Amino acid sequence: MNIEKIANAIDANVVVNSDAEIERFYVGDFLSRVMGSAPSDSCWLTVMNNVNVAGVAVLAEIKIIVLCEGVMPLLDLKSRCEMENIALLTTRMSVFEASVKLGNL
Amino acid sequence: MEDCIKLHYVVDGQDFVSCGRASEDVKRTLKSLGISSQVIRKVAIAMYEGEVNMVIHADGGIADVGIYADRIEIVLSDKGKGIADIEKAMQEGYSTATEEIRELGFGAGMGLPNMKKYTDDMTIESELNVGTTITMRVNIV
Ligand SMILES: Nc1ncnc2c1ncn2[C@@H]1O[C@H](COP(=O)(O)OP(=O)(O)OP(=O)(O)O)[C@@H](O)[C@H]1O
Numbered sequence: 137m138n139i140e141k142i143a144n145a146i147d148a149n150v151v152v153n154s155d156a157e158i159e160r161f162y163v164g165d166f167l168s169r170v171m172g173s174a175p176s177d178s179c180w181l182t183v184m185n186n187v188n189v190a191g192v193a194v195l196a197e198i199k200i201i202v203l204c205e206g207v208m209p210l211l212d213l214k215s216r217c218e219m220e221n222i223a224l225l226t227t228r229m230s231v232f233e234a235s236v237k238l239g240n241l
Numbered sequence: 242m243e244d245c246i247k248l249h250y251v252v253d254g255q256d257f258v259s260c261g262r263a264s265e266d267v268k269r270t271l272k273s274l275g276i277s278s279q280v281i282r283k284v285a286i287a288m289y290e291g292e293v294n295m296v297i298h299a300d301g302g303i304a305d306v307g308i309y310a311d312r313i314e315i316v317l318s319d320k321g322k323g324i325a326d327i328e329k330a331m332q333e334g335y336s337t338a339t340e341e342i343r344e345l346g347f348g349a350g351m352g353l354p355n356m357k358k359y360t361d362d363m364t365i366e367s368e369l370n371v372g373t374t375i376t377m378r379v380n381i382v
C-alpha cells in the first residue's frame with residue numbers, strides 16, 4: 137500500500153512524502169529491537185523522535201516512519217528523512233489505535 | 242595476496258545523537274559493488290550495533306571493514322572501559338545504558354545479540370579499562 141492510503145487510514149499529516157509501497161508494519165521504540173526485528177521495505181510506527189530513528193530506517197530498509205501520539209518531528213530527523221528518501225508521517229493517534237486501523241486495511 | 246577492498250573509519254565518541262555514519266557508508270559501498278541485499282542487510286545491522294556500542298559505551302573507536310570475494314569482515318576496536326562479563330553482555334535485555342542514552346532509544350540490550358544473529362562468526366576480546374575488539378564475518382553466498 138502507498139502513503140496516501142496509510143495517511144488516510146490514520147488521519148496522518150505527511151511531513152516527508154515518497155512513492156514507497158509497503159506491505160508490512162513494525163511497532164517499537166527501542167532502536168536495536170527495531171533494527172533486529174523490523175522487516176525490510178516496511179512502515180514503522182513509533183514515538184521515538186530523534187535523528188537516529190532515520191539512521192535505523194536507512195540501515196534496516198524501513199521506507200516509512202509514522203510518529204504517533206502527536207509527536208512533532210525534530211528538524212534534523214525531518215531533514216535526514218528528506219535526504220534519504222524515507223517518508224515521515226505524524227498522527228495524533230496512539231500507536232495502538234494506528235496499528236488497529238492499519239491492520240484492518 | 243587475496244583481493245580485498247578495505248574501508249577504515251574513525252568513530253566519534255561524542256556524537257551519540259547521530260551515530261551510524263560509518264555503517265551507512267559501508268552499506269552504500271556494498272550496494273555500489275552489487276552485493277546482494279540480504280548480505281548488505283546483515284552487515285548493516287551488525288555493524289550499526291557495534292558502531293553505536295563504541296559511541297555510547299566506549300567513547301568512540303575504529304572500524305575496519307574488509308570486502309573479499311566470499312565474505313565481509315568487520316573489526317571494531319575501542320579503548321573504552323571494556324566488558325566485565327561478556328557472557329552476561331551477550332544476553333538479550335542486558336544493558337548498562339544510562340537514562341540519558343535510553344531516552345534516545347538505545348539500551349534495550351539487543352545490540353550484541355543482533356550482531357551475533359546477523360553474522361556468520363563473531364568474536365569479542367575485551368579487557369577491563371583497556372578496551373574491546375569485536376571481529377565479525379558475514380559470508381557472501
Ligand atoms: N564496546 C563496548 N565497550 C564497553 N562495553 C560494551 C561495549 N559494547 C557493549 N558493551 C556492554 O555490553 C552491554 C550490552 O550491549 P548491547 O549492545 O547488547 O546492549 P546496549 O548497547 O546496552 O543496548 P542496545 O544495543 O539494545 O541499544 C552494554 O550495555 C555495555 O555494558
Ligand SMILES: [Mg+2]
Pocket residue numbers: 168290293294348351352353
Ligand atoms: Mg548496543
